[in-house]
Amino acid sequence: MTAHVPADVLSRLKAVVGSDGWSEDPARLAPKLVEWRDRWSGTTPLLLLPRTVEEVAAVVGVCAEAGVPVTPQGGNTGLVGGQIPQGEILLSLEKMRAIRDVSPLDDVIVAEAGCILTSVHEAAEAAGRFFPLSLGAKGSATVGGLVSTNAGGTAVLRYGTMRDLVLGLEAVLPNGEVFRGLKRLRKDNTGYDLKQLLIGAEGTLGVVTAASLKLFPILTSRATAMVGLTSPHAAVELLARAKAESGGGVEAFELMGRRGLEFVLNHIGGREPLESPYPWYALIEIASGQEGAAEAAMERILTAAFEAALIDDAAIAQSRGQAEDYWALRENQSAGQKPEGTVWKHDVSVPVSRIADFIAEATAAVEARYSGTRVVAFGHVGDGNIHYDVIQPAGGDGKAHAALRDEGSRLVHDIVSRYDGSISAEHGLGAMKSAEALRYKSAVEIDAMRAVRAALDPKRIMNPRVLF
């Protein structure tokens, strides 16, 4: 369903970026029109590949004048279809991938939108600093996409999401004007913080072309432990103790259940992390700038937790290799489910204090309504972020399970909502969840968002299918 874009508009867009700045070649376009899990595919009349913010501005200016919609795309690693055009002009930032500056004195890196996350990590490290945001897709995900989706990942507990890490943005607004906000200030109270609007806007309020991002010290002391627990309740209690005892040194606190662990051990491989099996596991990582401090804090935390009968068993990794083995058990939770069949996936968050109750209530409801389904809940307990997956009955009919997905997801999301949670903790709404989110957000919020969007993009040219 490629929307009709007038030929003169296409010509003007091509002229803006020059002969090597666009493509209509199906082979060149193909990988940008399919989501990596093959869940979404799209169409576009034209792929644009601008090299500078001025070219992006000219492109958006032409689109704004003509009222032609445009979808920006970064590394195409999104999980909710927001980056796949459905007839819009496709604006890829892949040619804007310079690291413009790294300053250890300012603790700042300035990276263009097309920079891959791994490049940011490497450039920071070369300057003796650390950029904390990381996630599975770090080899493909780009700065522009990470900003536009307010990415989370593995270190949110200590360092926050992308929103907390952006000091400044350069972006092209929907009217084609350039917002030159690449500040590197820690304090600036001079009006509304426009960059906050662009972060997490999923490309609907403009095109992010570069970001200045916070850097941190490299922490040399690190301890990783796997803990066996009776319940998620105990995990939440242990998290609170670990945060307090380590003085905020907990970098990751991940929860997983026995079922998910067994899927990994059976289908992917790995070793039993503890001598006996336990219903639940917590993977804890603590980091410190002081030699030996993380290890000492971990020892203190686990010893006290044993004495309080809060945990049943624990092992502290004796090498980086062993720590990586523990992490593999967590990181393979999704892959481990695949051979078990069709899965309803939910990326939800609830207040940390209510995680245990949420898991219990949702699982009881799902199992009662959908007999034989198998719940695998795991995720970032420290952020209240649970990947709540419902797998088809063992040996059952995958298609039948898939057919129930919308209904089943509504059951789960309704419970999330009653727990004051979010139906999209870190993936965003994209094309997949925008309509569904209307069910859970108040009219006041939706109206305010629509008013802001209409004010900045009156023709609704920016990623029009996404958000509200």
Place this chain on the structure above:
Amino acid sequence: MTAHVPADVLSRLKAVVGSDGWSEDPARLAPKLVEWRDRWSGTTPLLLLPRTVEEVAAVVGVCAEAGVPVTPQGGNTGLVGGQIPQGEILLSLEKMRAIRDVSPLDDVIVAEAGCILTSVHEAAEAAGRFFPLSLGAKGSATVGGLVSTNAGGTAVLRYGTMRDLVLGLEAVLPNGEVFRGLKRLRKDNTGYDLKQLLIGAEGTLGVVTAASLKLFPILTSRATAMVGLTSPHAAVELLARAKAESGGGVEAFELMGRRGLEFVLNHIGGREPLESPYPWYALIEIASGQEGAAEAAMERILTAAFEAALIDDAAIAQSRGQAEDYWALRENQSAGQKPEGTVWKHDVSVPVSRIADFIAEATAAVEARYSGTRVVAFGHVGDGNIHYDVIQPAGGDGKAHAALRDEGSRLVHDIVSRYDGSISAEHGLGAMKSAEALRYKSAVEIDAMRAVRAALDPKRIMNPRVLF
């Protein structure tokens, strides 16, 4: 210049809050119509004192319908006149001061807008947690004002400004509707983050009625040092080393010059912090969750800095009392200047790496143009935030100095702007700096802010004299 508010509107507003919810008594109004430094005074036809968010909503609803402007006020500690009505209805949040919840498991405190900051600190501590934002006015400043001005204070280097500490907001929007966003989620990617618009909006996009705020562990290990330095360059270099070596444990890094220190010693009192005088001083505080770790990190940092000839002398406080003495030298920098006469004050920020050059260039320019004036620069180096004060010539004419303030401030602010800085690092723009900020912000930014404001407040009833 009290604007005319129709009698029927006043009646409806009084009816909304009931007989003990409003006042026209000049004695009751007086303290709310004068800024605490007596720089701003105002007028209002009516003081409203709602007790619930529903009453606030009803008040704003009446004002919106009638197109009558309203100025919200918290603890009246603002420094830029944003809270002083000039004829608008005055909406005080002083009766909404409940702490609605403190949750150590969620690391959250939910406080109403009228809560005094000290109450938040105490409630957090009673729950075994720490709320890090603090500032001189903590005994009067309220949550609503702190959110609406994106307050900074003494621990921004480690914990960020209010923007970084707010998990959720409840607010009444300019149309009188209630935004019920008192979430306590660490991750929620479901559309624009509306609370970010309200933070730092200085009451122009609605009335904040409550906030859920992040809590942190109480850190038990703490070390404070006073360091003698040759230049601000050395201070910036020392800061970078201290951050890296402590693994992010630096909580405060304050700079002050010899002149400011002497004013304090001469006019306020206190002891020379080091054996010999130095041109510049850095006050460093490091905190850690591990017993002894802060002290050890401070020793390592200072020893290495000596060896690198980066610092000239240093003393680590041997008791909390001594640490407090060091802090008093810093905290009395403003008070110490007062007996010296009239002062042009500037609350500016620049990138940390450029602080030293900024101070040098601005001071040369000011001293060249205004012979005999005395610059006292001090502040939060870690945040790039400098309080850049220009005192009248010794024994000179204070009124003549005051008459040159606007011209002199423009000189300073123009240099700040060339250093990619901010003319209001933490105080906001209020009535004092909004017009001036037009000179330094781009048309793109101003237009975007105006569009957002007009979309949410088409009649411009919310604090109309403030911002753009």
